[in-house]
Amino acid sequence: METQEHMVEIGPLCEQVLVTLNLGVIVVDQSLRVLEWNDWMSRHSGIARDTALHRPVLELFPGLSGTRFEAAIQQALLLHQPAILTGSLNRNPLPLYANPANKHDRLHQAIQILPLRHSSEQHFCVIQVSDVSAAFEREAALRRQATLLNDSLQAQSRLMQELEQHNDLLDLQVRERTAQLEELARHLQDVTEAEKSQLARELHDELGSILTAARIDVSWSARKLGDSVPEIQDKLQRVLNNLSEAIQMKRRIIDGMRPTLLTQFGLVEALEFAAGEMADVNGWQLGLDLDAKAQHLPEDISLALFRVAQEALTNAAKYAQATRVDLLLQLDPDEIWFTVADNGVGMTEEARNTPRTHGILGMRQRIVARGGDFELVSVPGKGTRVEVRLPLAAGSGVAPTATPAPEH
Ligand SMILES: Nc1ncnc2c1ncn2[C@@H]1O[C@H](COP(=O)(O)OP(=O)(O)O)[C@@H](O)[C@H]1O
Ligand SMILES: [Mg+2]
The missing domain is CATH 3.30.565.10 (Histidine kinase-like ATPase, C-terminal domain)
Structure with a gap:
């Protein structure tokens, strides 16, 4: 008696549980007829419980004939094996929507198909559907972020590469300019040396002969004059000394300009x-x-x-x-x-x-x-x-x- 009383109470309780569940629950019998179709299913398929009950599930979802979904139900009924239909392999097989009136956003679904054995002859199958749209969205957002991150990393690495190339270019330019400057400096030094050499030759040939000729003439005049006019003799001696100094100075200048020693x-x-x-x-x-x-x-x-x-x-x-x-x-x-x-x-x-x-x-x-x-x-x-x-x-x-x- 006690057990019976208990069972009487559990029926309506189960119904209430089914209504409250945030899951889709369909129970089908061996001929795939719907025995249970909970509230969640009605809400998201747009098919009322009364319409669904006792109709073959493939009539309610004609698109599913011959699919993995049907095969999984048959497998549960005949072989008593459960199956899980994951999003990636069986992309949202049921036409379920957040709002069935507006068939834009099909729910992302995770479906479990479970065998239910009532007696040795009577076999049932429970189809349990959960909405994984939020997880799916999160995953999609993560994937988008990963792509963005990847893009920005690639952009950064491209930038680094460009920067390196730019640096290499600058390096090359600096080396080229340095080489040009060195070449210029060498050229200028060569030119300066050549000019000094030319000037030295002119100083030697022109100024040298003038000074030497002047010294010869002055010393001839000094000899001729003898001691007759001592003041002039003194002056001439000073001129001779100055000329000798000038000749020596000319020699020193030439030496500085063109290292005669070296040549x-x-x-x-x-x-x-x-x-x-x-x-x-x-x-x-x-x-x-x-x-x-x-x-x-x-x-x-x-x-x-x-x-x-x-x-x-x-x-x-x-x-x-x-x-x-x-x-x-x-x-x-x-x-x-x-x-x-x-x-x-x-x-x-x-x-x-x-x-x-x-x-x-x-x-x-x-x-x-x-x-x-x-x-x-x-x-x-x-x-x-x-x-x-x-x-x-x-x-x-x-x-x-x-x-x-x-x-x-
Ligand atoms: N042998 C040396 N001993 C000490 N100080 C030196 C010596 N050579 C160069 N210097 C220092 O380096 C400076 C630069 O030399 P330098 O380039 O030849 O220019 P400048 O001789 O025209 O001053 C000098 O002013 C001096 O202070
Ligand atoms: Mg110096």
């Missing part, structure tokens, strides 16, 4: 002479280690090295307060190493950071323009060293020096 005696002897003279004047102890093979270097290389030596020695004399200066010249088959080092006070921080150091810049330019390396190493209190490396074209180490300069 007459070659690099090694010119360096020995120039450094020796400076050492005498400044009281330096002089260390010379000059490779004799360097005597016959090409003219432009000899001149570049000689000019570097002149500037480095002049700087040592002007600023270093050194007691010792060393020159080292070493010739390898394909390069030259040249060093001028003093043991003086070294460069001050201020001097090192001064941008307008034309002497040092000039040395650097001469070397770099010929494809070499220039380095200035200076430690306060420990002296200054100019270091040069110049590449030699094959065979240039034995090339003869330039034609001898005219005498003056």
Whole structure:
């Protein structure tokens, strides 16, 4: 009795549960007729419970004949095997809508088909439908975001690539400009050297002969005059002295413009002479280690090295307060190493950071323009060293020096 009472109460309760469920529930029998069609199904299919009951489910959803949906129901009824129809494989098979009057937004569905065995003869099947639109939307939104993210990453990587290309281009331009500037500097130095050489020749040929002729004439006149007019004799002697000084000055100027030493005696002897003279004047102890093979270097290389030596020695004399200066010249088959080092006070921080150091810049330019390396190493209190490396074209180490300069 008690059990019966209980069962009587559970019927309406089940119905209420079915109405309240936020799930679609369809129960069909072996001939696929609908035995249960809950409220949710009516709401989303637009087919009322009364219309649906006792009709074959494939009549209500004619589009589903022969589909995986029908096969899954048959499988549950005959083989008692459950099935799940996922969105990705069976895209929303039932014509269910949020609002069936407006058939635009078909619900995204997850469908479970479950066998229900009442007795050995009577088999049923429960079709359970849930609305996964919200999850689907979330997934779609996530996918959209992932795509956006991917796009922006790709855009960023494209931008980085462009930036790198731009940088490479700038690098190339800087290298090209630097090469052009070096070429220009070399050209200007060559032009300057050629002009100095031309001027030196003119000073020697023109001014030299005028001064010499004047001295010969004046000294002839002085001899002729004898002691007869001592005041004039005195004046003539002063003119002669002035002329001698002018001739010497002309020689010094020519020497500065075109290192006659270099063209007459070659690099090694010119360096020995120039450094020796400076050492005498400044009281330096002089260390010379000059490779004799360097005597016959090409003219432009000899001149570049000689000019570097002149500037480095002049700087040592002007600023270093050194007691010792060393020159080292070493010739390898394909390069030259040249060093001028003093043991003086070294460069001050201020001097090192001064941008307008034309002497040092000039040395650097001469070397770099010929494809070499220039380095200035200076430690306060420990002296200054100019270091040069110049590449030699094959065979240039034995090339003869330039034609001898005219005498003056
Ligand atoms: N051997 C050296 N010892 C100490 N200071 C030096 C030496 N050589 C150069 N300097 C410093 O570096 C500066 C720049 O030298 P440089 O470019 O030759 O220009 P400038 O000789 O016309 O001043 C000098 O003014 C000096 O202060
Ligand atoms: Mg200088």
